[in-house]
Amino acid sequence: MMVTVAHVQLSSCCGCLISLSDTYEKLIDILGSIDLVYCQTLADAREIPNADVILVEGAVCLDDHHTMEIVKEVREKGKILVALGACSAVGGITRFCKGGQMPKPVQSSFSALTEVVKCDLAIPGCPPSPELIVNVITAVLNGNMEYLRPFAKYAESKRGACGCDLIINVINKSLCMGCGVCAASCPTRAIKMIEGRPLVSSELCIKCGVCSFQCPRIELPKGVCQLDGE
Amino acid sequence: MDPFGKYNSIISARATDKRILKKSQDGGIVSATFIYGLENNILDGVIVADRGEKFKPVPKVATTPEEVIEAAGTKYTVCPNISLLKSAVREYGCDKIGVVGTPCQIISTKKAIKYPVGLRHVTDKIALTIGIFCMENFPYNGMKTVVEELCGARLEDVVKTDIGKGKFWVYTKWGETKSVKLKETHPYEQIACHVCTDYTAELADISTGSVGSPDGWSSVFLRTKKGEEIIKKMIDGGYLETKPIDEGKFGLGILKKLALTKKEKNIKEIEHRKELGLPVPIIE
Numbered sequence: 001m002m003v004t005v006a007h008v009q010l011s012s013c014c015g016c017l018i019s020l021s022d023t024y025e026k027l028i029d030i031l032g033s034i035d036l037v038y039c040q041t042l043a044d045a046r047e048i049p050n051a052d053v054i055l056v057e058g059a060v061c062l063d064d065h066h067t068m069e070i071v072k073e074v075r076e077k078g079k080i081l082v083a084l085g086a087c088s089a090v091g092g093i094t095r096f097c098k099g100g101q102m103p104k105p106v107q108s109s110f111s112a113l114t115e116v117v118k119c120d121l122a123i124p125g126c127p128p129s130p131e132l133i134v135n136v137i138t139a140v141l142n143g144n145m146e147y148l149r150p151f152a153k154y155a156e157s158k159r160g161a162c163g164c165d166l167i168i169n170v171i172n173k174s175l176c177m178g179c180g181v182c183a184a185s186c187p188t189r190a191i192k193m194i195e196g197r198p199l200v201s202s203e204l205c206i207k208c209g210v211c212s213f214q215c216p217r218i219e220l221p222k223g224v225c226q227l228d229g230e
Numbered sequence: 231m232d233p234f235g236k237y238n239s240i241i242s243a244r245a246t247d248k249r250i251l252k253k254s255q256d257g258g259i260v261s262a263t264f265i266y267g268l269e270n271n272i273l274d275g276v277i278v279a280d281r282g283e284k285f286k287p288v289p290k291v292a293t294t295p296e297e298v299i300e301a302a303g304t305k306y307t308v309c310p311n312i313s314l315l316k317s318a319v320r321e322y323g324c325d326k327i328g329v330v331g332t333p334c335q336i337i338s339t340k341k342a343i344k345y346p347v348g349l350r351h352v353t354d355k356i357a358l359t360i361g362i363f364c365m366e367n368f369p370y371n372g373m374k375t376v377v378e379e380l381c382g383a384r385l386e387d388v389v390k391t392d393i394g395k396g397k398f399w400v401y402t403k404w405g406e407t408k409s410v411k412l413k414e415t416h417p418y419e420q421i422a423c424h425v426c427t428d429y430t431a432e433l434a435d436i437s438t439g440s441v442g443s444p445d446g447w448s449s450v451f452l453r454t455k456k457g458e459e460i461i462k463k464m465i466d467g468g469y470l471e472t473k474p475i476d477e478g479k480f481g482l483g484i485l486k487k488l489a490l491t492k493k494e495k496n497i498k499e500i501e502h503r504k505e506l507g508l509p510v511p512i513i514e
Contacts, residue, residue: 019350129350150345173509177367177422179331179338180289180313185348193289195370196308196420210348216334216341217422220511224341227236227433229454 003141006038006051007084008074010067011094011110012058016085017041019127026134033141053140054078059087059094060116062109075117080140082121082151084133086208088113089122089154090161093206114158121148122155124209126187150213150221161209163190163200165218171197175217182211233489235432237451238458240482242443243465243472253302255392256440257448259470260330260360261302263436265295266464267328273357275324277331279309284385285377286370291318304362306391306398307373308420312338319352326357332364333428340433358456361431363439363449364423365393365492372418380415381408394440424499425510429489436461442475442485449475449485 007017021027021042034053038045048054054074061067075081086092091112099108114122123136139147163186170176178196183189190204191211198211212218234240244257250265251258260278267273278301280290287309292298311331318324329339336359343353368376377383377391381400392399397409431437435457442449452458464470475481500510 022350123347125347129346129348129352131350131353132345132347135345169509174421175425175509175511177332177334177420177426178308178310179335180310181315181338181342183310183313184315184317184352185342187348193310193313196310208348213347214342214345214349216338217425217511218509220337220341221345222512224337224344225433225512227453229435229456 002033002035003053004037004049004051005034005053005055005137006048006074006078007036007040007042007055007057008038008048008070009040010056010058010070010088010113011061012085012087014041014057015127016057016088016133019085019130020133023130023134026130030134030137034137048073048077050077051079053080053082053137055082055084056088056113057084059091059097059110060113061107062111062116063107071113071116080120081117082123082136082140083113083119083155084123085128086124086126086161086206086210089119089124090114090159090207090209092126092161092208095160095207112158112160114155119155121151123151124154124161124213126206126208126210146221146223150219153219154209154213160207161212162207163198163202163205163211165209165212166191166198166200166215169212170215170217177217179216181214181216185210185214231490231493233486233493234430234451235428235453237437237453239452240475241450241452241472242447242475242481243450243461243470244447246469246471249299250302251446253299255302255304255390256446257438257443258302259436259438259448259450260362261298262469263358263360263460263464264292264298264328264330266467266469267326267358267460268293268295268298270463272326272460273328274326275318275322276328277311277314277318279305279311279330281305285373285388285391289314291322291324293322293324303390304392306393307368307370311335312342315339315342315356316349316352319355325355327355328358328360329356330360330362331431332367333361333431333433334364334423334426336361336431336434337428358436358460359434361434361437363430363437363441365429365488366419366423368415368418369420372420375418376410376415380410383408424496425503427493427496427500429492430485441488442481444476447473449481
């Protein structure tokens with residue numbers, strides 16, 4: 001039997017799903033190896049069914065009764081619940097929401113899915129790259145827990161993210177050696193390398209968490225330290 | 231303890247192109263390989279540490295042999311080469327990128343390849359990684375202090391810096407040679423380097439450095455098929471001359487000694503930090 005996967009969208013821009021479909025031919029491979037049972041954009045199913053994997057993109061609007069019910073539902077129906085992308089995993093740009101916007105000015109409270117229910121995996125990034133999403137889905141299909149470990153940790157940590165994490169967790173801890181991967185990975189170019197250290201512009205940072213995820217001095221997964229292609 | 235990580239072979243080599251040897255640090259392996267790659271359609275852009283003002287290195291995407299030669303030579307200070315990974319693809323349109331870096335920068339690149347969260351359609355375009363041997367690095371003002379205060383040379387005048395025979399060497403455009411014992415430079419090292427246990431860039435396709443080979447030559451580890459292929463083509467085409475590595479005390483012996491020194495010293499530091507409850511990058 002094929003692994004059943006559902007994609008559920010909460011308060012988000014749909015960018016994470018677009019990133020998933022940006023995998024071109026790999027998406028076909030993936031769609032061939034999974035059974036996509038629910039995805040409002042790509043599939044015609046009205047009810048969220050039970051699924052092996054539920055990918056949730058977007059933040060949770062605490063002021064919206066309907067959303068809160070969906071959140072409860074995805075936790076109950078998904079064996080593996082994945083917070084896909086910054087908004088769902090760490091809050092992302094929805095951290096800046098304060099309400100007052102049309103057409104629902106009263107909706108003012110948005111939280112990451114990881115803060116509201118227990119998630120099994122959380123993938124930061126705005127959006128996470130197509131390759132990464134493929135890697136994660138493949139690792140889930142193969143039960144490659146070693147690969148998934150950093151995402152499981154993000155799910156557990158239930159915290160927000162910010163460019164400041166680089167200052168607190170890397171520079172302040174005497175770990176930054178100035179490679180610059182944080183600057184390369186930032187989707188808004190909020191990071192400049194000055195004197196071999198990241199300088200984060202708080203006006204550009206969208207709190208997606210990708211810079212600190214990418215940092216090899218915060219976490220260096222074991223699998224990275226193996227030479228491929230010998 | 232394994233000093234070098236996995237590799238298929240190790241040789242001593244140097245470039246045959248005099249233009250490279252005039253500017254390169256030792257055997258010109260990085261410059262020669264990148265130029266060969268650019269001229270033979272194996273690479274179309276390479277991320278290098280260019281020379282800025284006052285010996286301040288600046289990361290650069292070089293797309294011509296002239297630009298590679300311009301950037302030749304080691305700079306003993308931090309240069310965030312990996313910060314250009316995405317712009318090499320998006321702004322320069324490269325799809326066969328060469329990356330040169332210190333061991334930590336190669337590790338960073340490998341993590342980016344394995345976990346490309348914020349690097350959409352970038353990491354599949356990394357065609358070759360060259361790592362350079364590294365014991366530790368200096369922040370810019372650390373290097374400046376070593377050159378200006380310890381060696382007594384003005385950074386504006388410096389044409390080359392080097393580490394060898396237990397000393398930090400400075401060569402000026404006036405033809406002066408100045409030096410200071412390495413021991414005296416330790417206080418100016420980047421402290422973050424002390425949690426790194428990789429001396430020979432164990433995850434690169436090719437790793438190179440002066441240690442283990444005679445003056446003007448470089449020791450070269452060929453670690454992957456990709457790395458072996460390009461070096462073999464260069465040797466066959468006469469772009470590199472080679473000789474077997476000296477397996478004695480002044481060849482592999484000293485290389486092994488230094489690699490193990492770094493590992494042992496920094497494993498101790500990692501343990502020490504753990505005892506203090508400080509975070510360290512490698513989590514079992």
